[in-house]
Amino acid sequence: MSLFNPNLYPITSAIAFINESPEIIVAELIKWQTPLIEKYRNTLSSAKINKDFTNTLLSLCPLTTAEIRKYLLIPINSEWTAFFDNGHTGTDSTAPKVLGRKLNKRMIYISNSKSLEENTFSYYDVKNNEYELIRSIAVIKESKWEFHQYGKIFDFENTDNFKSRIIKNRFTNEMVIEYLNHFGINLDKFNFCNSIIVSKIGPKFEQTKELSLEEAQIFFR
Secondary structure, three states, rough: OOOOOOEEEEEEEEEEEOOOOOHHHHHHHHHHHHHHHHHHOOEEEEEEEEEEHHHHOOOOOOOEEEOOOOOEEEEOOOEEEEEOOOOOOOOOHHHHHHHHHHOOOEEEEEEEEEOOEEEEEEEEEEOEEEEEEEEEEEEEEEOOEEEEEEEEOOOOOOOHHHHHOOOHHHOOOOHHHHHHHOOOOOOEEEEHHHEEEEEEEEOOOOOOEEEEEHHHHHOOO
C-alpha cells in the first residue's frame, strides 16, 4: 500500500492530517459547513465504511469540479486522522486549515506530483495564540525546479539534502515519510475499517461536473 500511488492520482496527490479523532473532526465539519450549504438546499450525511485501501479511497468518486461533495476521514492512530476530499485536482488545504484552527489542533498538509518528484510539506499549529503556518518545505517544478522553505527548522531535520546540487533531490518522498513518522504518522497504519465518509446531499451547482477517476486523470497527462 502506498499513498504515493500514481494509479490513484489525483486522490493521492494531497493529504491532510489533523491531530484529532475522525468523530470529533466530522462533528466540527458538519457544524461549520451546515449553515453555509443550507441556503443551497444541501445537507451533510456521514457514514462509516469498511473497505480495503483502494476501495476506501475510491469511495470519494465521482470526483467533482467547482465544489467539494465528499470528505473522507481515515484514522491512523489515537492521535491523527487523514483527511481527503473529492475535488478533481486533489484535496484542498482550506477545510483542514479551518478545522485545525477551530479545533485548536495541529495539522499537516502534504502534496506530490504524478511524477512523484515534486513534494510539499506544511505544518500548522498555534503560536502566540494564533493558528498559523509554522514550517513548510517544497520542491516544485514550474518553468524550472525550485526549492522553498519557511519557518524554524525542526530539531529532527537533517538539512544536508537541502544543499543537493540536484534541486528535486532536496525534498524527496522518503523525506516526507520521515517527517510524518516523526509526528507519529505512519502511512502503513491506516485504520481503513473505521473510516468515515461525509457526503453532501442535495442539488449540485450548475457548473459542477462529476468525473470518474480516469476522467480526472486526463487533467494531469
